[in-house]
Amino acid sequence: MPLIVAFDEPVEAELAARLCGIVDGIKVGLPAVIRGGLEWAREVSRAAGSCEGLRILDLKLADIGHVMRLSVEPFIGYYDGFIAHSFVGGEGSLDELKSYLDHHGARLVLVASMSHPGSRDVYDRALDFxxxxxxxVDPWGIVAPATRPSIIGRLRARFASKKILSPGVGAQGARPGYALRAGADYEIVGRAITGASDPLAAAKSIIEAQEEVVRGGVEEDG
Amino acid sequence: MPLIVAFDEPVEAELAARLCGIVDGIKVGLPAVIRGGLEWAREVSRAAGSCEGLRILDLKLADIGHVMRLSVEPFIGYYDGFIAHSFVGGEGSLDELKSYLDHHGARLVLVASMSHPGSRDVYDRALDFxxxxxxxVDPWGIVAPATRPSIIGRLRARFASKKILSPGVGAQGARPGYALRAGADYEIVGRAITGASDPLAAAKSIIEAQEEVVRGGVEEDG
Structure with a gap:
């Protein structure tokens, strides 16, 4: 089952290797990079590199092109995908980041909507834009919240070939499997795995829950 | 004249001390934190602490509350102001960050619009929201682009008592002084100062240009 584990705190880098073969990838977040440092983030990448899983860096980039390029440059060759906000627009920003990542064989993933209630204040109202x-901008992937399957459905309908990554499963309230059933390609789980006393067992149990929902063994969520 | 210097690359921390008494503050950006590391960012804060200038950390935060709190926590006590994007909305995001910063006596600064052309794709269309x-959310300050004085004017009209910080002066095309004249409280200049062979002389020359425009010695920009 397509599960990505979010590292938002600087957990032991070796966990990325131990998750190999169990999950489909890892996603390293800004606070983990700040606290763990650049070398820690590269060590996680090397640990995750022992399998074929995705290595995504989630700085939630949202700046002018010049600043975003400076931010990702130290991670080129270490991470396969980089998350930025679609909100910042193309010219002078995402266009430059996309060209830069293309040039280095890396993938762009754009946030289309977020998992918290406040996403309704502006982000969701601007969904057409x-x-x-x-x-x-034509990114490889899109981030859309597991907490709002209807938005995943709209994005899936419009962008048939793009990967959809869904955070919000676990601590934020969405149950495993429902985002996949709504059209997502990956579900992202953080604290429910990295904060568990046995992260591998926690990951396996989430995968079982995903399987049950996707195979239709669980009734439609209301 | 109210000038803030942006450090987007890990320049010598001592530059923050040398700029004391000349400029009104410094703003440290995400790529500088990533490349220089947490200790470098704290060293810059200590150097800047030799005067009363603002010390702003510009991670362009745009995430759920939990992740933003984790991101700023290592900088509490070192920086006075923290920049986040308004487009992420309140509940579960900026509301939590605001409470957290209030609790620690730090200031929130929210981006209202950006300096690059792509800001028109979504950000500017959503300005009412x-x-x-x-x-x-009621932040201490707002970020609005020096490259589009009309947006500064709208924000100044609506938020009389909030500080307005304007990037986009210098390398991005806006000339010094015009954002101030449109209602901004501070202009932010990065590369034109940090990349100059003599950063102090560059800062002084920008301040002179600001003075000339603000005192009305230069005709209205078209």
Missing amino acids: IMEVIER | IMEVIER
Whole structure:
């Protein structure tokens, strides 16, 4: 089952290796990079490199192109995918980041909507404009919240070939499997795995829960 | 004249001390933190602490509350202000960050619009919603682009008592002084100062240019 584990705190880098073969990838977040440092983030990448899983760096980039390029440059060759906000738009920003990542054989992943209630204040109201940006910038993947399957459905309908990554499973309230059933390609789980006393067992149990929902063994969520 | 110097690359920390008494503050950006590391960012804070200038950390935060709190926590006590994006909304995000910063006596600064052309794709179209978020979250300051004085004017009209910080002066095309004249409280200059062979002389020359415009010695920009 397609599960990505979010490292938002500087956990033992070796955990990335131990998760190999169990999950589909890891996603390293900004606070983990700040606290763990650049060398820790590279060590996690090397540990995760013992299998074929995705290595995604989630700085939630949202700046002008110049600043975003400076931010990702130290991670090129270590991470396969980089998350940025679609909200910042193309010219002078995401267009430059996309060219830079293309040039280095890395993938861009754009946030289309978020998992918390406040996403309704602005982000979700601007979804039509956001989708125009995604259309034009043409990233490899999109981030859409597991907590709101209807948005995943709209994005899946419009962007048939793009990967959809869904955070919000676990601590934020969405149950495993429902985002996949709504059209997501990966579900992202953080604290429920990295904060567990046995992270591998926690990951396996989430995968079982995903399987049950995706195979239709669980009734539609209301 | 109210000038803030942006450090987007890990320049010598001592530059922050040398700029004391000349400029009104420094702003340290995400790529500088990534490349220089947490200890470098704290060293810059200590160097800047030799005067009363603002010390702003510009991670362009745009995440759920939990992740943003984890991101700023290592900088509490070192930086006075923290920049986040207003487009992420309140509940579960900026509300939590605001409470956290209030509790620690630190200031929140929210981006309302950006300096690059792509800001028109989504950000500027959502300005009414953005202003609602700013109204409700009630930050100390707002970031608005020097490259588009009309947006500064709209924000100044609506938020009379909030500080407005304007990037986009210098390398991004806006000339010194015009954002101030449109209603900004501070202009932010990065590369034109940090990349100069004599950063102090560059800062002084920008301040002179600001003075000339603000005192009305230069005709209105078209």
